[in-house]
Amino acid sequence: MSALQIKKGSTKHSAYNLRPTFSDVQETHTLAVIVDNEPGVLARVIGLFSGRGYNIDSLTVAEVDHTGHTSRITIVTTGTPQVIEQIKAQLGRIVPVHEVHDLTVEGPSVERELALLKVRGAGEKRVEALRLADIFRANAVDSTLDSFIFELTGTPDKIDAFAELMRPLGLVEIARTGVAALSRGS
Amino acid sequence: MTRQMTGAKMVVQALKDQGVDVVFGYPGGAVLPIYDEVFQQNDIRHVLVRHEQGAVHAAEGYARATGRPGVVLVTSGPGATNAVTGMTDALMDSIPIIVLSGQVPTFMIGNDAFQEADTVGITRPCTKHNWLVKDTAELSDTLHQAFHVATQGRPGPVLVDIPKDVQFASAEYTPPQKARTRHYAPQVKGDMAAITELVEALETAERPIFYTGGGVINSGPAATQLLRELVEATGVPITSTLMGLGAYPASGGNWLGMLGMHGLYEANMAMHGCDLMINVGARFDDRITGRVDAFSPHSRKAHIDIDPSSINKVIHTEIPIVGDIAHVLEDVLKVWKSRGRKVNREGIEKWWAQISEWRMVRCLDFSQAGPAIKPQYAIQRLEELTKGHDRYVCTEVGQHQMWAAQYMGFEDPGRWMTSGGLGTMGYGFPASIGVQMGHPDALVINVAGEASWLMNMQEMGTAVQYRLPVKQFILNNERLGMVRQWQELLHGERYSSSWSEALPDFVKLAEAFGAKGILCSDPADLDDAIMEMLDHDGPVIFDCLVEKHENCFPMIPSGEPHNKMLLGENASTKDAIKEGGAVLV
Numbered sequence: 001m002s003a004l005q006i007k008k009g010s011t012k013h014s015a016y017n018l019r020p021t022f023s024d025v026q027e028t029h030t031l032a033v034i035v036d037n038e039p040g041v042l043a044r045v046i047g048l049f050s051g052r053g054y055n056i057d058s059l060t061v062a063e064v065d066h067t068g069h070t071s072r073i074t075i076v077t078t079g080t081p082q083v084i085e086q087i088k089a090q091l092g093r094i095v096p097v098h099e100v101h102d103l104t105v106e107g108p109s110v111e112r113e114l115a116l117l118k119v120r121g122a123g124e125k126r127v128e129a130l131r132l133a134d135i136f137r138a139n140a141v142d143s144t145l146d147s148f149i150f151e152l153t154g155t156p157d158k159i160d161a162f163a164e165l166m167r168p169l170g171l172v173e174i175a176r177t178g179v180a181a182l183s184r185g186s
Numbered sequence: 187m188t189r190q191m192t193g194a195k196m197v198v199q200a201l202k203d204q205g206v207d208v209v210f211g212y213p214g215g216a217v218l219p220i221y222d223e224v225f226q227q228n229d230i231r232h233v234l235v236r237h238e239q240g241a242v243h244a245a246e247g248y249a250r251a252t253g254r255p256g257v258v259l260v261t262s263g264p265g266a267t268n269a270v271t272g273m274t275d276a277l278m279d280s281i282p283i284i285v286l287s288g289q290v291p292t293f294m295i296g297n298d299a300f301q302e303a304d305t306v307g308i309t310r311p312c313t314k315h316n317w318l319v320k321d322t323a324e325l326s327d328t329l330h331q332a333f334h335v336a337t338q339g340r341p342g343p344v345l346v347d348i349p350k351d352v353q354f355a356s357a358e359y360t361p362p363q364k365a366r367t368r369h370y371a372p373q374v375k376g377d378m379a380a381i382t383e384l385v386e387a388l389e390t391a392e393r394p395i396f397y398t399g400g401g402v403i404n405s406g407p408a409a410t411q412l413l414r415e416l417v418e419a420t421g422v423p424i425t426s427t428l429m430g431l432g433a434y435p436a437s438g439g440n441w442l443g444m445l446g447m448h449g450l451y452e453a454n455m456a457m458h459g460c461d462l463m464i465n466v467g468a469r470f471d472d473r474i475t476g477r478v479d480a481f482s483p484h485s486r487k488a489h490i491d492i493d494p495s496s497i498n499k500v501i502h503t504e505i506p507i508v509g510d511i512a513h514v515l516e517d518v519l520k521v522w523k524s525r526g527r528k529v530n531r532e533g534i535e536k537w538w539a540q541i542s543e544w545r546m547v548r549c550l551d552f553s554q555a556g557p558a559i560k561p562q563y564a565i566q567r568l569e570e571l572t573k574g575h576d577r578y579v580c581t582e583v584g585q586h587q588m589w590a591a592q593y594m595g596f597e598d599p600g601r602w603m604t605s606g607g608l609g610t611m612g613y614g615f616p617a618s619i620g621v622q623m624g625h626p627d628a629l630v631i632n633v634a635g636e637a638s639w640l641m642n643m644q645e646m647g648t649a650v651q652y653r654l655p656v657k658q659f660i661l662n663n664e665r666l667g668m669v670r671q672w673q674e675l676l677h678g679e680r681y682s683s684s685w686s687e688a689l690p691d692f693v694k695l696a697e698a699f700g701a702k703g704i705l706c707s708d709p710a711d712l713d714d715a716i717m718e719m720l721d722h723d724g725p726v727i728f729d730c731l732v733e734k735h736e737n738c739f740p741m742i743p744s745g746e747p748h749n750k751m752l753l754g755e756n757a758s759t760k761d762a763i764k765e766g767g768a769v770l771v
Contacts, residue, residue: 036368039318040306040307040310040318043307043310044310047310047311051311082498085498086495086498086499089493089494089495089497089499090495092494092495093493093494093495094315095314095315095335095370096315098369
């Protein structure tokens with residue numbers, strides 16, 4: 001048997017191009033991660049995402065059980081189906097992680113985000129801002145003679161839409177909490 | 187009965203209660219109270235290394251050769267940062283290690299105190315888990331948890347950072363039985379439906395192959411036994427990764443040899459041509475798969491692994507089974523037997539005939555011609571003269587490592603200690619020290635290259651101090667051999683910084699440390715020189731001057747699939763690696 005011939009040429013496929021056979025479709029998933037509220041747990045989760053090159057679209061965290069000291073981290077992430085599966089498996093390996101739920105595949109869920117928007121303006125623009133806030137059911141939680149702060153709760157899309165409308169009306173600053181989510185039903 | 191004691195005493199007590207008999211470490215300001223306690227007892231032996239990296243590799247060697255977790259004790263700041271490479275190595279190779287590091291007192295943390303480093307921050311990505319203990323009352327419980335996490339599930343390194351004031355303060359000691367091992371309980375039993383599917387596939391497969399890895403060894407002796415039983419009973423060929431050598435004996439009838447980048451021709455061709463691949467405790471590493479989209483294109487793949495994240499990470503698997511290897515293999519055997527021990531005899535017979543053809547390529551053949559010792563010949567003679575011994579082999583990283591894997595045979599698990607995932611030059615020598623601590627009467631050999639060996643040569647002091655008769659078998663080509671090989675193959679023979687000038691005289695170096703040095707450069711003298719090394723009761727540096735430009739074959743060039751291997755002598759190495767492959771390592 002003769003030695004194998006290696007042909008000249010180039011290839012993009014390589015040992016490091018690890019995922020050529022998997023789907024390229026990008027999906028956005030919302031994950032709920034129940035963790036022990038101990039020092040460094042958030043760093044472990046964030047470090048996992050940065051260390052392995054995953055995306056974080058939004059992340060919220062707070063202690064939800066004060067007696068059991070558990071926190072709920074809600075992460076919105078984007079990736080191919082295979083990457084999403086890896087993210088869940090990798091999260092599950094972290095020692096203080098109790099549960100990982102993929103709310104996007106586990107059935108219908110409710111997703112909400114809270115935003116504070118500061119809008120500065122006068123005259124017609126100021127009136128228009130108030131009128132639109134009313135349509136979006138946003139509350140004015142602070143007002144001065146030349147500005148408002150609106151509080152708006154809703155899906156990220158709704159907040160995006162409202163922010164777009166406010167931009168020409170004098171939007172100067174926006175603060176968003178990121179998504180909190182729960183699965184529907186019992 | 188409650189037992190009040192200081193944090194420092196708790197550390198020693200917890201180690202005793204966990205059955206620890208040896209600790210590798212290096213003292214410093216922030217761990218002095220613990221060293222004071224170590225001094226006042228005789229149950230735990232402390233091995234003073236010469237650099238903290240050596241301590242971790244020694245603990246790794248100890249862990250792999252004994253099956254018990256290795257323990258490391260280092261000081262704050264530089265002590266902990268020096269241990270980082272070892273912990274990363276242990277993480278990549280799934281070796282259970284417990285690192286205890288001192289820390290500046292709690293009230294000084296964050297003040298840039300002397301020898302302060304954010305140890306838990308630095309080691310978070312290179313440990314399985316780590317803890318900073320701020321209260322002595324939590325210390326013993328945390329230490330027991332550390333042992334639990336390091337050894338359960340997929341093993342790995344853990345670190346417990348202990349501030350100095352926590353070591354001085356007193357609290358109640360929690361014994362291991364009362365420790366909260368909490369919710370960390372990885373799944374060990376495999377899914378029966380998947381196991382049945384695997385058995386069904388095994389019954390009909392014409393060209394099945396077992397592809398096994400370090401997970402079999404980590405799972406313990408039962409896994410090895412069950413694997414051997416299954417392989418023998420089914421007659422299926424078996425290959426293994428670098429990490430899994432010894433799980434199935436090299437002398438076994440179904441053994442194909444190691445697979446992968448420098449694996450055997452027959453093993454790689456069988457991986458490429460199989461119709462059923464059963465991955466047992468391996469992880470489709472890039473050294474194994476080569477080009478992924480051309481990896482074993484015609485096979486169904488089953489994957490048994492205790493870590494769910496290993497499954498479908500690189501290669502899509504039709505039959506995933508999450509569980510401990512021993513538990514799963516026991517169920518596989520049970521189901522296979524209960525269904526009548528069926529296999530496709532005719533298919534497997536043809537499969538073996540095909541494999542025999544591949545074997546006739548004799549991919550490891552070389553010729554010992556000329557005045558210089560061929561490195562392959564050196565390993566072959568070493569194997570021949572030591573295989574009858576109660577022998578443990580460590581390696582450094584590079585060509586010598588691959589030659590050792592190719593030309594040495596391992597009959598049992600835990601006899602082969604090498605840095606697989608991280609590829610840490612400087613691993614082998616301290617690892618051999620750890621192995622010898624675990625097996626004082628065994629023959630422990632470190633097959634090394636001169637460049638790797640120099641990376642942790644300071645441990646010669648440790649070997650001499652503790653009278654550890656480790657044999658340092660150095661294949662000296664005065665080159666960074668593997669780097670040189672790659673530069674020859676894909677960087678136009680421009681040997682940038684891969685050449686060691688000013689190497690020490692290794693015989694004099696050995697003598698300077700109070701050890702024995704042997705120099706050998708003539709093939710005719712090799713056997714006698716090796717025998718002289720074996721006969722010496724003490725550490726030996728064996729400086730084996732070998733052919734300087736030998737390349738390691740077979741080789742799957744980067745970016746190529748398994749059936750595109752470069753072979754020795756016959757193969758043209760010019761333009762072997764495609765442009766796209768040059769970006770890989």
